[in-house]
Amino acid sequence: MPLDPALRDRILSSVEAGFAEQIAFTREMIRFPSTRGDEHTVQDFIFRALRQRGFTMDRFAMDREAIGRHPGGAPFSDTHSDAPIVVGIHHPREETGRSLILQSHVDVVPTGPAELWTHPPFDPVIEGDWLYGRGGADMKAGGAANLYCLDALRRIGLQPAGTVYVQSVVEEESTGNGALMTHLRGYAADAVLIPEPEEEMLVRANTGVLWFQFEVRGVPMHVREMAAGANAIDAAYRVIGALRELEAALNREKIGRPHFEDVAHPINLNIGKIEGGDWASSVPCWCKVDCRIGLYPGMSAEELGKRIEAKVLAFARADAFLSNNPPQVVFNGFWSEGYVLEPGSEAEAVLGRAHQGSTGKALKSFMTPGYLDTRVYALYDKVPALCYGPISENIHAFDERVSLASLKRITGTMALFVAEWCGVEAIAE
Amino acid sequence: MPLDPALRDRILSSVEAGFAEQIAFTREMIRFPSTRGDEHTVQDFIFRALRQRGFTMDRFAMDREAIGRHPGGAPFSDTHSDAPIVVGIHHPREETGRSLILQSHVDVVPTGPAELWTHPPFDPVIEGDWLYGRGGADMKAGGAANLYCLDALRRIGLQPAGTVYVQSVVEEESTGNGALMTHLRGYAADAVLIPEPEEEMLVRANTGVLWFQFEVRGVPMHVREMAAGANAIDAAYRVIGALRELEAALNREKIGRPHFEDVAHPINLNIGKIEGGDWASSVPCWCKVDCRIGLYPGMSAEELGKRIEAKVLAFARADAFLSNNPPQVVFNGFWSEGYVLEPGSEAEAVLGRAHQGSTGKALKSFMTPGYLDTRVYALYDKVPALCYGPISENIHAFDERVSLASLKRITGTMALFVAEWCGVEAIAE
16 A cells, blocks of 8 residues: 555655765775675674664574575685675564565675776765765665665654565675575565665566686697697687677577567676786696676576586587697586566565655666576565665776765665555554 | 817716716706796805805896896896896816806796696606706706716816806896896806707707787776676787787798798797786776797897887777777886807807717707897807707696706717817816
8 A cells, every 4th residue: 555645755854864874874884895705894884783773683604505405506616705694683563564675785896906996996985976986886875775764764763564684695796695595594575675776777687697717728838839839818718709609699599588689788798807827938828717697587507507518618629729628617606597577566566656756757677687686586485576776887897886866765765665565663662 | 179089988978977966966956946036045056056166156136227228138027036146157277268158047937737747846757768847958957067067077187278157047037137137247258058958959040039018908897788898808809819910920021031931930929828807797997918929130129019019009099999998018028139140150160069979960950939048148249159958848838858868968068068169177186
């Protein structure tokens, strides 16, 4: 049932009243350089912030075995984080409303060369409407909004009338194992909202993502005998060419896929990292390449994994050097499938009304071709998993920034969504 | 004047008599993992070995300013070695013969992945005729031979009748600044012999070598926006393609160059090392590539350096992404020119007779397309600079190895060469 307009206005005013504090909290979060494996301190910060607000707290580690057995579990590499997952649990006085998970991740991607940034990457500078910083948009602004949308209700004496789990996870940028772990621990709710930076739109469909590394090894030698040798760096690039053919084939397969066929290039292969050779005057005998590729909803990670291996193997067989040195393909991260948020759910209707109430505009939806933790809740809990968040620029790039005006609008949407989805009750005196 | 056959036989027998000790010494040298910058301890080992034999010792550092002013001096990068150069000086009782420099280098190239080696790279294993180990062939076997060819004379009561400088240098694998420094310090002689692994042949002509690094930088982004971005790793490969065109043009220019036009591919461009990107799911914004290219004798390093810069710049101008992100070219090592050993010198005639005496075969000569320190003595001292040494396999590769039978033969050649070139005198009682 739509919110009473008076309540709606009180909630939005309360978001406004708390917004200066919300920005300060977001900036504190950005100051933690929480790249992969280094999320311990920011998770402790979130833990304390939730406990201080009266949540019942749960903090737990990944269960590698359980994740390994799950079809959406990603392989554990040496660089896998062992930072804990933090969940704050709110129980209403009387459970009259629907339950909800508000989720976010605190891990951020590497900054790249610091000198390419206008400001130091973990210095949360504000210029005009933009708040700068690595991980500010993706997604500490959303993480803070998860707390501050509930604070906005509390400020006017209200709290959700259903159970709310506030989940702060890690490994969203590399495996998705953090979100999966909350599912494996048994957390579930009637809907999930993740405020990733999605341009104030709702994610209708999302690709899965696979990470893999391939390594070429071969006989090295002195450059004086170069003609007899084979350069592993050159060979690696030939393998990249073969993988680009697979990417093109996958993009041709968009035909007949509702949320993908109108997108110019829905499946992206990214050559993200390369390292090879030791010495300018030695023909390189090794080259490692880190790749990331998308997959359509309905295609299993295993199927695409096999296609990647088959493509590399077939190419290698026909290549004079590689046939003697078949490249090794290792899946070392994301092993995740895509999802579609089927239109027509009550959760989406509630979010649409909340968005209209906060922004004055109709809610649009779109397909996004990057990994999202919502896949865990959509695929394995089979509940409406809403990914919706603020306007941003340059995520995964330098000068990452999030719009503060947009952040306020989406926090308003979130507060209205919680109030209508869970219902509200007065906080006990 | 050719050596008396009886003396020749006594000298060769003496080489034979000392060979077990020579192998043991060579193996000791191989145990030092003297990659660039880590040559301090092996240089101290050589210093002690020379002093123990009665040489007058000189040990000195590089003079960066003097090297910087010299046209054959290479730029100093952060990885430049600061290990000392060691020279042992032999003065005869009466200076009746010609002077000689016996030179070698102790720096070795990186091993690459240790698991690609049959034995650990710095473990000097002997199997049949082969002595294995990184830097054994290139060129610790030759470095030991410099001492043991003189030991062979001493064992029969003789020593050179001319001044002999035994030089042990560093930076031969990266800049050639070590050899240049001996020249700048004033060392000079009537001839130079460097026993690099040259298949028991004499180097007639030798390319110069330039090292350079180029770096591509550009706007990174999330893969979801990949079409708008530009991948620095892909862009780096396009630059490599342009450099391959320059390599092809240089190889076409072999026409009319006596020692090069019959060689299939005299100028090699090696893509030796690559590094780029930080994260599989971020479009890479940087990629660095380390290259090495040869140049003909008579072509100046400056001329080729300008052609490299011009090629990269012209290519970048025509490339949508690179025109906004022109790659930086940095010359970070070898800046050396090639040389020709003109036939007809007395030094070559003496070496030919010594080779015939030791191996029973006529001395052959050839062109080699890798850097050699002989260039310093050929180009700047303008004396016969003889590069001649043992049979080897896999230098700069894994399972580098040197033939012990060949090492004995070339040590015999060297001892005969010293005896005829410098003359001999009895050691004072």
